[in-house]
Amino acid sequence: MRLRSLLFVPGDRPERFPKAAASGADALILDLEDSVAAESKAAARNAVAAWLSAAPPVPSFVRINPLDSEHVGADLRAVAEAAPAGLVLPKAEGAGSVARLLERAGANCPPILPIATETPAAIFALGSYAAQADRLVGLTWGAEDLPAAIGAATSREEDGRYTAPYEMVRALTLFGAHAAGVAAIETVFPNIADAEGLAAYVARGRRDGFTGMMAIHPSQIETINRGFSPTEAEIAHARAIISLFAANPGVGALKLEGKMVDRPHLKQAEALLARAGAL
Numbered sequence: 001m002r003l004r005s006l007l008f009v010p011g012d013r014p015e016r017f018p019k020a021a022a023s024g025a026d027a028l029i030l031d032l033e034d035s036v037a038a039e040s041k042a043a044a045r046n047a048v049a050a051w052l053s054a055a056p057p058v059p060s061f062v063r064i065n066p067l068d069s070e071h072v073g074a075d076l077r078a079v080a081e082a083a084p085a086g087l088v089l090p091k092a093e094g095a096g097s098v099a100r101l102l103e104r105a106g107a108n109c110p111p112i113l114p115i116a117t118e119t120p121a122a123i124f125a126l127g128s129y130a131a132q133a134d135r136l137v138g139l140t141w142g143a144e145d146l147p148a149a150i151g152a153a154t155s156r157e158e159d160g161r162y163t164a165p166y167e168m169v170r171a172l173t174l175f176g177a178h179a180a181g182v183a184a185i186e187t188v189f190p191n192i193a194d195a196e197g198l199a200a201y202v203a204r205g206r207r208d209g210f211t212g213m214m215a216i217h218p219s220q221i222e223t224i225n226r227g228f229s230p231t232e233a234e235i236a237h238a239r240a241i242i243s244l245f246a247a248n249p250g251v252g253a254l255k256l257e258g259k260m261v262d263r264p265h266l267k268q269a270e271a272l273l274a275r276a277g278a279l
Contacts, residue, residue, distance in 0.1 A: 001059055001085065002026050002277075003138060003183050003212040004228040005221050006113075008063075010035040011044030017051050023218035024225060027059040032075050033066070033090050041071055045078035052082035059085035061113060066091040067100055076105050086111040086137045091118045091145070094125025098132040111137035113185070116176065117169045118145035126176035138183030140214060141173035160197060174209055186213040189220065202227030211275065230276045238269035 007025035009016050011032045020028050030051065036044045048062055062084045065071035068091075079087075089101055092114035102109050114129070116122055116139050123146075129139055143155040143166050155166040162170060170187075177184035186205035189198045198220055205213055206228055213224050230238075244254050245266050253262040 001137065003185065005213060005215055005224040006061065006185065007215045007218065007221060008035070008188070011048045011062075012036050012040040014047035014051065017047075017056075020218060021056060021058045021060075023221045025058065025215065025218070025221045026212070026225070027061055027085060028056070029061045029063050029088050029214065030084075031063045032071070033063050038071075041065075041074070045074060049078050049082045052079060052084050061086040061088050063088035063090060067097060067104070072104070080105070080108070083108075084110055086113055088112075089114045091122070092116050093119060093122045094128040095131040096125070096128070098129070098135060102132075102135060109135070111135065113138050113140060115140055115142050116173055117141040117143075119149055120146070122146075123169060123172065126172045127179060129176055129182070130180040133180040133182055136180060136182045138185045138212070139173060139177035139180065140185035141170060141187050143169075143187055160191070171208075178209065183212060184210045186210040188214045188216050190216065192217045192219065195223065198223050199227065230272050234272060235276055238272045241265055241269040242273070 003026050005025045006027045006029050007020050007023060008029045008031055009020045011030050017028070017030070030048045032041060032044050032048065052060055052062075062075070062079050064075040064087055067089070087101065087105070087110055089097060089112055092098070094116075098112055098114060101112060112135055114136070116126055116129070129136060143162060146166070146169065147153070147155045152165075154163070156162055174184050186202075189201045191197055202213060202224055212228055215221055215224055240256060241261055244256055244261070245251070248254055253260055255261070
């Protein structure tokens with residue numbers, strides 16, 4: 001499943017589901033948690049279940065409520081027969097939370113995408129997800145709930161950059177995902193009107209090793225998909241590296257276009273072609 005872009009849609013707004021599916025997003029996240037008021041959760045469950053049961057045209061995940069909430073049981077029952085593409089688990093605190101969800105959801109639990117940084121305890125469990133890697137579709141993070149949980153004023157500087165604690169959290173999520181061998185999904189960019197800022201944010205995420213990103217508005221999808229897709233030039237360069245090593249078996253370092261390339265470059269090239277669907 002390709003996951004460059006995952007678009008959030010409130011579960012109690014079913015009239016938005018078709019537009020979201022037509023946005024070009026690789027997947028939808030139908031939300032039963034933060035964007036849905038308590039009095040609307042039952043209606044949201046019914047709308048989400050109906051959408052899933054009608055064979056949606058794009059993979060559709062469901063963000064359930066946290067495991068310790070009064071709503072999670074009803075969430076799981078509502079989608080059990082509808083077979084979502086995956087479950088987004090908020091307030092996750094490591095592999096233990098994944099195990100608890102698997103126990104509650106049963107043998108047919110779909111793949112899980114934990115939001116792995118929303119509580120202080122979660123930060124100390126980011127290295128544990130490898131223990132449940134075969135049940136995960138990726139790992140992502142958030143920069144809103146954690147500052148609220150610790151009484152911080154904000155997670156961002158005035159220019160939009162993350163403050164030092166949240167840069168650390170972002171990095172730990174990135175490495176936790178790669179340590180588990182699953183997709184590293186960047187968190188949302190909240191300023192819908194700032195197209196240049198979004199493009200820069202996407203470029204930074206891909207540069208640092210994220211392979212996709214969550215979105216909050218259909219207008220963000222084209223930029224995200226483009227930013228997390230290898231260019232033709234990058235694909236050509238990766239193929240050149242692979243061809244060079246294939247022609248020189250047993251050699252650890254070679255020269256390409258006047259620059260040294262070694263085995264880490266080969267690994268990067270193979271990964272890029274795999275993402276591009278070119279292998």
